[in-house]
Amino acid sequence: MRGSAEALAGPWLASIRVRLLLGFLVVTLAPLALVVDLDLRALESAVTASAYRSLHASASQTAIGLDAFVSSNLGVVATEARLPDLVEYLTAPPERRQGAARDQVLRVLASLTHRDRTFIASCALLDLRGRVVADSADPAGDAPAGAPSGGESFRGALETGLAYASSVVFTEGDAAYLDFSAPVENRAAQPVGVLRLRFSATVLQRLVARASGTLGPGSFAMLVDENGLRLAHGDTTELAYRLATPLPPARVAALAAEHRLPRALAERSEAALPLVPELDEAAGPELHFTAKAGGGRSAGAVVLLATRPWRIAAFQPEEAFLEPVREQTRRSLTFALPLALAAALFAMMSASRLAGPIARLTAAARRVAAGDLAARAEVRTRDEIGRLAATFDDMTARIRAREEALAAETERLAVTLRSIGDGVITTDVEGRVVLVNAAAEQLTGWRQDEARGRPIDEIFRVEGAHDPAAGSLVARIVRHGGSAALPDRAVLLARDGTRRAVADSAAPIRDQAGGVIGAVLVFRDVTEKQKLEAELAKMEKLESLGLLAGGIAHDLNNILAAIVGNVSVMKLDGAPTRFREEVDEIEAAAMRAAALSKQLLTFSRGGAPVKQSASIAEIIETSARFVLHGSSVRCELALPPDLPAVEVDPGQMDQVVHNLILNAVQAMPGGGTVAIGAAELDVAAGARPPLEPGRYVEFTVRDTGVGVPPEHLGKIFDPYFTTKASGTGLGLATVYSIVKRHGGHVTAESAPGAGATFHVFVPAASGAAPAGPAPGSPRQGRGRVLVVDDEESVRRIALRMLRHLGYEPAAAGDGAEALRLYTSALRSGERFAAVVMDLTLPGGLGGQETLRQLLALDPGVRAVVSSGYSSDPVMSDYRRHGFRGVVAKPYTAEQLAEALHQALAGA
Structure with a gap:
């Protein structure tokens, strides 16, 4: 035990080889090291002394320059103080210091600053009370009258009677100045004032x-x-x-x-x-x-x-100045190193014969202790040391095999955990975190090193009225040994406050004996999945509404076409004055019914807008007058006169404004104010997602109603969602759908009791809005016009309209008849100037196929597409399909006249 303690206390000193090596090196290299050290110390002392001398010389030279600067300016200011113009000005009474006398002394003071325009800030005269009476920096004399400006330089010049240099002083704005001053004396050598030359301290x-x-x-x-x-x-x-x-x-x-x-x-x-x-x-x-x-x-x-x-x-x-010492040190080491290596080599060779086998075994043991299980003793002797080395090598090989197997298993586990896209957290039986994989780190916001040892409830925080705490879940698994899972709609609260919907499952971790030693939680972020499911549900609602709209739109619009057309003809025929109001009401009601049909069609798959350049201000004003007529709601409009035109379907955009204003009116049953404003907006890339970069017009509709509860705000644009007893849930959904189809965006903000504000963004047109038709009779024309429509009532009313408009009309009930009439007209030389064609024709020839055959007969045919199914893609992009104009059913005589004029304009 004592030998072991000594070995641990100083293993390097207990080595025979090290002792021999150290003894030889001390005897051989110590004198050499001492000589080198003394030489380097002497060199360092000499170099340092030289550096101090150079520094002193440099500082002295700079001090001489500064003293010369001060002395020079003291002499200059003393000389300038004797200038007659300055003496005369200060000796004159105050009433004679104005006009030409002041101008002359200001010119003199300004000329004194020209000596150094960069650093001389001003040159001023002060009277004996320290007041500035003239200053080149203030020629107008804007400084407060009678304000003393004297200071150290003023007092020093008067007290010494000589030129004086002040300390550096700072203004209220922390500007630094250095003043040179000298007394100005009259002929009797009595001071009458002080000349002050002010330098910016940056000259120093x-x-x-x-x-x-x-x-x-x-x-x-x-x-x-x-x-x-x-x-x-x-x-x-x-x-x-x-x-x-x-x-x-x-x-x-x-x-x-x-x-x-x-x-x-x-x-x-x-x-x-x-x-x-x-x-x-x-x-x-x-x-x-x-x-x-x-x-x-x-x-x-x-x-x-x-x-x-x-x-x-x-x-x-x-x-910088000790570099020669370092260079000499490098040369000395270069000389001494070979000697040291030679001495060490000799000592090592001498010691190897006695201590070599033990040293190799010791070195191998140290390598193994450091983790190198491939180390071998490499001792081949047959004595006790050789047998000990062989046993050591065998033991090391077995440890290495076990370590490699364990490392491989650990790597497989780590790769598996890294590859799993789900979050994985393991705990011990007490519910403390043991492991957190990368996905779990991202979802919870806790790193592995931060989470280890903490309670699972602190890392995996789940919210929900009926959701059990994660710690309770782990405790149940450890106690009963079965699997468990969180309920649906569980919400994980991350460390940074982010809320994510998660799906979770948990299971026990067992040892080889089957005992529970912990639990593992596997969870994934299902937030996007839930959003996708909600969007799919919304799309299914829109799809069902689109099917309904597509089934009724065509027939309804044909019926409305007959009503609107007859009313329009009655107005052209000159309806009796006593029925004029009723005729207008019939026409308005029919057009609102047509708008309702278009509102339903907006949700169908093909409900693309028929875009044109239009004035959003006119659309807003017209719709506001219609909706608010007779209501208790007051309207405030803030529409700039230079508002750019927008690229929209006027009918659909009128529907957007109508629905938003109507929604505001319904939110204020007791009356109130709806404020509508608009402004041009340039959107940069990524500035307002999901809007694309470009020019937009933003208009807002703000009411003072009851507001929208936070839990309802995210659903107000969903089809069929309504909080009103008599509501359909289509008004705001229609707004959302129309704006989206126009490449725009709509948002809402509200708070209960504070009203609601809707922001609508629609693309601005490249040019100005086209001027509308002049008031009065519809635009007249001439020439033959062929009407192709399968509805007899539509054909009949179209023919009457065309006669009133000055055209010679003809009608066809299907595509085949239209081709016969057009061919006959070409042969007779009385060709048709234009063709008004319905898209949905009976028989084998539809509207598009009929137009293709007409174009084959006459490439110059001027066709106007007309359909009650306004969501047909041909209506929104009629030019690409060969038509020259478009008019949606139902239409008035004015609308038909404009469509024909548009088609014939290029003729």
Whole structure:
């Protein structure tokens, strides 16, 4: 036991080989190391002394330059103070210092600043009370009258009677200045005022910056005043006007009050600044020291200025001037290393004969202890050491085989866990987390190292009125040994507050004896799946509504076409005045019925809008007047006159506005206000998903009604969803469907009791909205027009409309008859100017096939498509199918006239 303790205490010293090696190296290399060390110390001392001399020379040179700058400006300002214009101006009474006299002295003061336009900020005259009477920086005299501007420079010039250089002072805005002043004396050598020449203190930075870098990379100079404030810093200008030596807070506050420190400096903590307290140790005209400056250890030298109580310090990084020492160290090591290697080789060869087998066995044992199970003792002797080495090698081989089997099993488990897309969490029997795979880390927000050892309820937090806690689930599994799962609609609350719907199952973990040693939870994020299921359900509702709409739309619109057409003809014939109001009401009711048909068709698969450039402002104003007529709701419109046109189906967009306003009215049964506004909007890529980049018009409909509860806000655009006793649940669903088909987007925001706001985004058109037809009679035309429709009532009313519009009409009940009539007209030379064709024709020829055959007969045929099934894709993209115009059933004479004009415009 004692030998083992000694071996553990110092195994390297217990080695025979190491002892022999150390003894030989000490005797051989110690004298050599001592000589090299003394030589390097001497070299370092010499190099450091040389660096200090260079630094002192550099600091002295910079100090001479600064003293020369101060002395030169003192002499200049003393000379300039004797200028007659200045003396005469100050000796004159105040009433004679205006007009030409003031202009002349301002010109003189301005000329004095031309000596250094970069750094001279101003030149000013002060009277004996310290008031500025003329200033080149304030020629208009905007400074408050009588405000004293004297300071240290003013007092110093009058007290000494000589030119005076001030300390660096700071304005209220922390601008730094250096003043040179001299008394202005009259002929009797009596002072009558002071001439003040104000320099920007940045001139000191320029003078000091010249010394930075002169001693090599990293060298710099620093100018410090008597209070330890950096006036200039060569390599980092950001440190100018910051403390270089520590000051008590009270002293900092006092200096700031005297404008000797920047006000901002007194308001912040300077604890983190790089201070150089060694500067305070200057006791003579020069000082050498080593300090932490410029980012590392540097040598420094300080020289006092002769003209001001300032110190100039020069710094050079030690790594720059100690490079010769490091080079000599490398050469010495290069020389000594071969000697050391030779000595070590000799000692090792000598010791190997005695300690070699034991050393190899010891080395192999250490490698095994370090985890290298491939290590072998490599001892082949037949003595006890050889047998011990063989036993050791056999034991190591067995351990290695077991470790490899365990590592392979562990790797298979790790690969399996990494490959599983579901989250996996394992716990011990107490419900504490043991393992969390990557998917579980992402879903819960807890990393493996953070979650290990924590209760499962803290990591796997499940919400739901009837959902058991995860800890209870694990406890039940451990207690009973069976599998379990969370109910449907369980919600996992992640660490960052994210809520995800999850599906979960849990099972016990058993050891080889079958005992339960923990539990495993496997779960997956089913949020998107639930959303997809909801969308599929919504699509099924839309599909069923589309089938219903497709079945009734055509017949209903044909019936409405007869009603609207006859009313339109009655108006053209001149209905009696006493029935005019009833005729208008019949027409309006029929058109609203047509709009209801289009509303149903919007949900069918082919309900594409027939887009054209239109004015959204006109659509909003018209729909608002119609919906709010006779109601107790007041409308406020904010529609800019320069609002761009939109690319929409006017009928469908009118339906959107109508439904939104009607929804607002129904939300305010006791009356209120609906506010409608609009604005142009440029959408960048990714700025407002799901909108594509481009120009849009956004209009908002805001009411002051009861609002929408939060639990209903996400469902208001679903088909059939309604909270009204008499509602159908189609109004807002229609809005959503129409806007989506136009490439736009609609959102809603509300709070109970605070009303609701709907935002609708629709694409803006590239040009202006087309002007509508002039009021009065419909547009007249001429020429022969062929009407092709299987409904006799539609044909009859279309013929009457065309006669009123000035055309010569003809009619056909199917495609074959239309082809015969058109062929006959071509042969007779009385060709048809246009063809108005229904899409759904009986027999073998439909509307599209009939048009294809007409185009084969006459490529110049001008066809207008007309259908009661407005969701047909031909209606929304009629030009691609060969038509020149479009008019949806039911239509008025005005609409038919416009469609024919559109088709014939290019003729």
